Amino acid sequence: MSSDNQYIEKRKEKINQLRDLGIDPYSNKFMKTDMVEDILKKYSQESPKSFELDNINYKIAGRVTAIRSFGKSAFVKIIDNMKRIQIFISNDSVGKEKMNFFKKFIDVGDFIGVEGHCFFTKTEELSIEAKDIEILTKSINILPEKWHGLTNVETRYRQRYVDLIANDNVKEIFISRSKIIAQIRNFLIEKKFLEVETPILHTVAGGAAARPFSTHHNTLDMDLTLRIAPELHLKRLVVGGIEKVFEIGRNFRNEGISTQHNPEFTMIELYEAYSDYNIMMDLVEELVLDCVKLFSDNNKIIYQEKEIDFTGPWKRVDMVQWLSEFYKYDVLNNPEEILKEADKMKINHFDLPGKAITEIFEEKYLKGIINPVFVYGFPIDVSPLARRNNDNPMIADRFELFINEKEIANAFSELNDSEDQLERFNKQLELKSKGDDEANDMDEDYINALRYGMPPTAGAGLGIDRLVMLLTNSPSIREVILFPHMRNE
Numbered sequence: 001m002s003s004d005n006q007y008i009e010k011r012k013e014k015i016n017q018l019r020d021l022g023i024d025p026y027s028n029k030f031m032k033t034d035m036v037e038d039i040l041k042k043y044s045q046e047s048p049k050s051f052e053l054d055n056i057n058y059k060i061a062g063r064v065t066a067i068r069s070f071g072k073s074a075f076v077k078i079i080d081n082m083k084r085i086q087i088f089i090s091n092d093s094v095g096k097e098k099m100n101f102f103k104k105f106i107d108v109g110d111f112i113g114v115e116g117h118c119f120f121t122k123t124e125e126l127s128i129e130a131k132d133i134e135i136l137t138k139s140i141n142i143l144p145e146k147w148h149g150l151t152n153v154e155t156r157y158r159q160r161y162v163d164l165i166a167n168d169n170v171k172e173i174f175i176s177r178s179k180i181i182a183q184i185r186n187f188l189i190e191k192k193f194l195e196v197e198t199p200i201l202h203t204v205a206g207g208a209a210a211r212p213f214s215t216h217h218n219t220l221d222m223d224l225t226l227r228i229a230p231e232l233h234l235k236r237l238v239v240g241g242i243e244k245v246f247e248i249g250r251n252f253r254n255e256g257i258s259t260q261h262n263p264e265f266t267m268i269e270l271y272e273a274y275s276d277y278n279i280m281m282d283l284v285e286e287l288v289l290d291c292v293k294l295f296s297d298n299n300k301i302i303y304q305e306k307e308i309d310f311t312g313p314w315k316r317v318d319m320v321q322w323l324s325e326f327y328k329y330d331v332l333n334n335p336e337e338i339l340k341e342a343d344k345m346k347i348n349h350f351d352l353p354g355k356a357i358t359e360i361f362e363e364k365y366l367k368g369i370i371n372p373v374f375v376y377g378f379p380i381d382v383s384p385l386a387r388r389n390n391d392n393p394m395i396a397d398r399f400e401l402f403i404n405e406k407e408i409a410n411a412f413s414e415l416n417d418s419e420d421q422l423e424r425f426n427k428q429l430e431l432k433s434k435g436d437d438e439a440n441d442m443d444e445d446y447i448n449a450l451r452y453g454m455p456p457t458a459g460a461g462l463g464i465d466r467l468v469m470l471l472t473n474s475p476s477i478r479e480v481i482l483f484p485h486m487r488n489e
Helices: 003-020 036-042 096-105 153-158 160-166 168-190 231-239 277-292 319-327 335-344 353-364 418-433 444-451 464-471
Strands: 058-069 073-080 083-090 111-120 126-137 214-217 222-226 244-252 264-273 300-303 306-309 315-318 373-376 398-403 406-413 457-463
Touching (some): 036 058, 036 126, 058 083, 073 096, 073 111, 083 111, 096 126, 153 160, 231 244, 277 373, 277 398, 277 457, 300 464, 319 335, 335 353, 406 464
Parallel strands (some): 083 126, 315 373
Antiparallel strands (some): 073 083, 111 126, 214 222, 244 264, 398 406, 406 457
16 A cells, blocks of 8 residues: 555544544534634734733644644644745643644644634744644545645646645636736726626527537537637627626637646636727737736736736738738739748648638747737738728738737727628638638627627737746646646546
């Protein structure tokens, strides 16, 4: 039997012994009245040398993370809602019987309740001298060794509950994630956007170029997909008269898994009537900078040893113009030439010059781009939901935001011409028949909605997971998603 298994069996035996003594190893009778964080704040300004015992009785509870026993006394570290404090327990403070109970039954990983008052140790550490102690939850599994923590990446992601116990920095990432989402929400609410919730189960997959997950509703005998984007539902709301609307929620795409991709992820999508993609550029820049200020006083952050400067105004690059200058010919009006170039680069373009242009640009221009840059001038054939440019109908009024070579946001002036949209959907169906499983499906109800009239509108979608990665210096998307998808063991 391995040493871990021996420890587990010993802990199971302790559970049985506690029950034999009439003690519930999973008690729910202790009601804590105080939080460790509040206690630490209260005494943070106290000088250990001038500290006078106030004899205030505190009732705290938490998980035991360390025990140092000295026979008749012991120092115990407990963690309560991510804040640690030291407990001193001795024969004098709790009595010999309680002390013996502690030594016999309490292990690292257990939850305990403690009553006592504060004092400073000789090493000037704020501690609580226990007057009473009781077991609340007996743990069975062994926690990772204190000094090394949980380091195996696979185990960390599969057992996030242990990762959170063992690694304080992980908790900080998810605290930061929560703050970023709150900042985005507050930013938009202050600008009079209305937050809504739209369906996760869709009858038609649409709103993005992506492969959906499929499911089936038994009662309705109906095939459904998990949403790949909330876009088409949110724009229905603009048709209905909600002129400024947003949703923060999960999207699902049946695609590859990597350091940048997870099958389910969080996005913010927002739509504003009587706006356009240029106004949306300014709004996205302002929103992201608002989040950056949570982590930086000078608009600069370090990501994987690279400095990213978010100071505005951000650079704006015309995709078609740049690529035309790169190749010394008009790439938009020389489709055969650009398709040949894409073939050389082994790009699967489905005979779409716009797809070739987009993929080649990302390969040629974006390598090495660190600071934020807005890329605009997307070809219309890769922008099925975007409005045509007034001066060049082959171009969409669309942009994408790239930071550190990665797409962070996608936005455009919305196509509100129902018949043009119908034609674009039909072209998407042709692509699907050619094997492009990321092409949009026909959404007849959305066409019907547009026929009632949608005002001039612009919208944007921003990947929250990737933004959190940047702002928390996390190398993988799995570091910023509490429960990332993993292969079966």
